[in-house]
Amino acid sequence: MAGRLRALSAVRIACQALAILVAGLAAQPAVAQQFSGLARLDAAASEVRDIRAGLEVELYLSQVVPWRVFLLDDPRRLVLDFREVDWRGADPEMIAGTRATGLRTGALRPGWSRMILDLAEPMRVDEAGMRVSETDGTARLLVRLTRTDAESYAAAAGAPHDPDWDFLMAADPGQGAAPAPEDDLVVVIDPGHGGIDPGAQHGGVTEADLMLALGYELANAVERMPGVTPYLTREADIFVPLQERLTLARAVGADLFISLHADALEGLQATGASVYTLAEEAIDEATQRIAERHDRGDIVAGLDLSGQDDEVAKILMDLARLETGPAGDRFAEALVVALDESGAPLTSRPRRSELLAVLTSADFPAVLLEVGFLSHDGDRARLSSREGRRPIVEGVVLAIDRWAIEEAALAPLRRQ
Numbered sequence: 001m002a003g004r005l006r007a008l009s010a011v012r013i014a015c016q017a018l019a020i021l022v023a024g025l026a027a028q029p030a031v032a033q034q035f036s037g038l039a040r041l042d043a044a045a046s047e048v049r050d051i052r053a054g055l056e057v058e059l060y061l062s063q064v065v066p067w068r069v070f071l072l073d074d075p076r077r078l079v080l081d082f083r084e085v086d087w088r089g090a091d092p093e094m095i096a097g098t099r100a101t102g103l104r105t106g107a108l109r110p111g112w113s114r115m116i117l118d119l120a121e122p123m124r125v126d127e128a129g130m131r132v133s134e135t136d137g138t139a140r141l142l143v144r145l146t147r148t149d150a151e152s153y154a155a156a157a158g159a160p161h162d163p164d165w166d167f168l169m170a171a172d173p174g175q176g177a178a179p180a181p182e183d184d185l186v187v188v189i190d191p192g193h194g195g196i197d198p199g200a201q202h203g204g205v206t207e208a209d210l211m212l213a214l215g216y217e218l219a220n221a222v223e224r225m226p227g228v229t230p231y232l233t234r235e236a237d238i239f240v241p242l243q244e245r246l247t248l249a250r251a252v253g254a255d256l257f258i259s260l261h262a263d264a265l266e267g268l269q270a271t272g273a274s275v276y277t278l279a280e281e282a283i284d285e286a287t288q289r290i291a292e293r294h295d296r297g298d299i300v301a302g303l304d305l306s307g308q309d310d311e312v313a314k315i316l317m318d319l320a321r322l323e324t325g326p327a328g329d330r331f332a333e334a335l336v337v338a339l340d341e342s343g344a345p346l347t348s349r350p351r352r353s354e355l356l357a358v359l360t361s362a363d364f365p366a367v368l369l370e371v372g373f374l375s376h377d378g379d380r381a382r383l384s385s386r387e388g389r390r391p392i393v394e395g396v397v398l399a400i401d402r403w404a405i406e407e408a409a410l411a412p413l414r415r416q
């Protein structure tokens with residue numbers, strides 16, 4: 001199915017963006033800052049050390065990325081694969097005096113990185129896990145190896161067969177990440193959660209899985225709309241940080257961002273869908289928060305704010321919001337009406353606003369659609385079937401269609 005969708009994958013988007021960035025790095029340093037989704041190795045905090053029974057590898061990364069670990073033989077080496085990591089600072093000094101005799105890092109292919117540690121003796125992977133810091137979103141990967149015999153090592157060595165991983169890796173930027181046609185409306189569909197973050201769970205149903213299924217169905221439907229190109233922020237069960245979702249959307253020139261979620265409320269029989277936009281009273285706080293972040297080149301597409309102070313950044317973001325805020329509100333209104341018309345049940349107060357991270361983009365309108373409550377038996381049963389999700393897909397498509405016409409009619413007025 002993925003093959004039929006044009007330019008659809010977050011992975012492909014990331015790969016493509018990276019390929020462009022790497023190619024354009026020397027000429028346009030400002031462009032590189034735009035991609036804040038790149039994980040960086042914190043070399044100072046990271047460590048490779050001998051333990052009594054073997055070796056421990058502790059790596060700190062600026063954010064969570066998909067990763068895997070395996071052993072290879074002849075020569076014996078530990079392989080760590082990651083989504084693109086900036087390895088600057090990784091130094092052979094890191095392994096001095098340990099049972100690792102060599103350290104190499106680099107790009108595996110566009111968008112993917114590898115670290116290789118040569119091993120002085122046969123060892124087995126006893127423990128491997130990545131933890132995310134609740135406070136700053138940084139990730140710590142710990143791999144613990146224990147000495148073993150040559151025969152066991154040889155039996156355990158080899159690149160693993162992992163269909164999910166192959167799927168991720170196969171999403172090569174060279175294959176099918178065609179940019180949207182120039183005048184197309186770019187709709188970025190954001191299936192909430194994924195990977196280590198399953199979202200709401202109830203009665204054996206997981207929000208992350210459900211939103212991925214819905215995301216695919218919606219992308220397929222949107223793709224059939226003339227003049228509209230859909231992108232997905234993820235097309236597998238992988239974790240994508242919230243800010244990276246916006247960065248990915250920006251990289252493909254999003255005209256509209258739709259985040260898909262489902263709710264769960266214990267003990268309450270809430271039911272139906274709601275549409276969220278950024279709360280008016282939260283806009284100042286959101287703007288301030290973003291302005292304080294380091295990666296200002298990433299705040300508003302086409303504007304490099306990295307040399308600006310907070311006040312300038314805030315003014316430029318407020319200006320951008322003058323257009324995108326009302327446009328997002330108009331889409332949210334259209335969506336509520338269209339969902340109702342398509343037969344998707346709504347909550348008693350379906351139009352809501354709140355300070356949500358995925359709604360904080362200043363340069364494109366964003367809405368968050370809560371499709372229903374997994375804690376409600378009826379909602380859960382309905383949302384678990386393709387047929388039950390159909391009214392939601394139809395409602396979103398109808399809303400995009402009406403909204404696009406309305407925005408096109410408003411555009412000439414704005415330029416006056």
Ligand SMILES: [Zn+2]
Pocket residue numbers: 192193199200207260261262
């Ligand atoms: Zn959610």
